[in-house]
Amino acid sequence: MSNPAQTLALIGAPTDIGAGSRGASMGPEALRVAGLQAALENHGLDVIDRGNLHGPANPWQPPSGGYRHLPEVVAWNQAVFAAVLSELQAGHLPVLLGGDHCLGLGSIAAVARHCHDTGKTLRVLWLDAHADFNTSGLTPSGNLHGMPVACLFGLGPEPLTALARLPDGRNALTPAQIRQIGIRSVDAGEKRLVREQGLEVYDMRFIDEVGMRETMQRALAGMDDATHLHVSFDVDFLDPELAPGVDTTVPGGPTYREAQLCMEMIADSGRLASLDIVELNPALDVRNKTARLAVDLVESLFGKSTLMRERPGR
Ligand SMILES: NC(=[NH2+])NCCC[C@H](N)C(=O)O
Ligand SMILES: [Mn+2]
Numbered sequence: 001m002s003n004p005a006q007t008l009a010l011i012g013a014p015t016d017i018g019a020g021s022r023g024a025s026m027g028p029e030a031l032r033v034a035g036l037q038a039a040l041e042n043h044g045l046d047v048i049d050r051g052n053l054h055g056p057a058n059p060w061q062p063p064s065g066g067y068r069h070l071p072e073v074v075a076w077n078q079a080v081f082a083a084v085l086s087e088l089q090a091g092h093l094p095v096l097l098g099g100d101h102c103l104g105l106g107s108i109a110a111v112a113r114h115c116h117d118t119g120k121t122l123r124v125l126w127l128d129a130h131a132d133f134n135t136s137g138l139t140p141s142g143n144l145h146g147m148p149v150a151c152l153f154g155l156g157p158e159p160l161t162a163l164a165r166l167p168d169g170r171n172a173l174t175p176a177q178i179r180q181i182g183i184r185s186v187d188a189g190e191k192r193l194v195r196e197q198g199l200e201v202y203d204m205r206f207i208d209e210v211g212m213r214e215t216m217q218r219a220l221a222g223m224d225d226a227t228h229l230h231v232s233f234d235v236d237f238l239d240p241e242l243a244p245g246v247d248t249t250v251p252g253g254p255t256y257r258e259a260q261l262c263m264e265m266i267a268d269s270g271r272l273a274s275l276d277i278v279e280l281n282p283a284l285d286v287r288n289k290t291a292r293l294a295v296d297l298v299e300s301l302f303g304k305s306t307l308m309r310e311r312p313g314r
């Protein structure tokens, strides 16, 4: 088992403030209804459910100044930042239950701050159909769930980049610290920025060619005892045939087996130390099946396997 003595803290962030359709605000409850806590406890993990954070309602306004709902996105991310940081400081493994992916900013900013304070090296795996690397000048929608990675690199509106700035003035993340996996929808301007910044992207073409096993070996390479591994799991990473309950579906995602292997290899690394589960939208789901699949995959992420296995490197 990876992390045998680990206590997980579930943090609900019931908002769809950065998304292009309403409903991700119901994500935390759908994950609870799908049995997330009990499933993890079955693997011998201690799980505390902290309940839900509070933040502004969704005013459902068009973008202004290039961003939709910027003040509300800032408020939600501040709440996420504080909650995630306090769990890390208590020695817990925070699991953010989104909510849309704009919250990845506050969550990863908190993780980066904690790594800075404790001398850890941060590695982020961004499991997503999208790069979420837009800026106000590039975004086709103004939706801030398409921008958190750019904000973590210091490219974005000041109140969000400020949240992601470390005490020493550096940005929360540099391109060398993140690996994006499952990518298959990147906007035209966003593509240029991904290239310019040298992001390490394992897109679906790459996964088709080398397979999920080799992809994950590369994405997880170079970690050591000092590595804090954060996984930001956008549920739209999965093929929409399996996981229809998301706002921005893109066909051609990982199959069930590929997704399982991805999660199992992360578990085998033994380095997972924080997690986001985001973009689940129960209003678009079918009988909560996407939530149940997410729970199933998260179990694998925390070490569920069919048989007792030798863990490589353990
Ligand atoms: N976290 C997500 N689901 N992001 C989808 C982003 C879609 C599109 N690239 C946009 O910026 O509007
Ligand atoms: Mn996405």
Ligand SMILES: [Mn+2]
Pocket (backbone or CB within 6 Å): 101, 128, 130, 132, 145, 234, 279
């Ligand atoms: Mn995303």
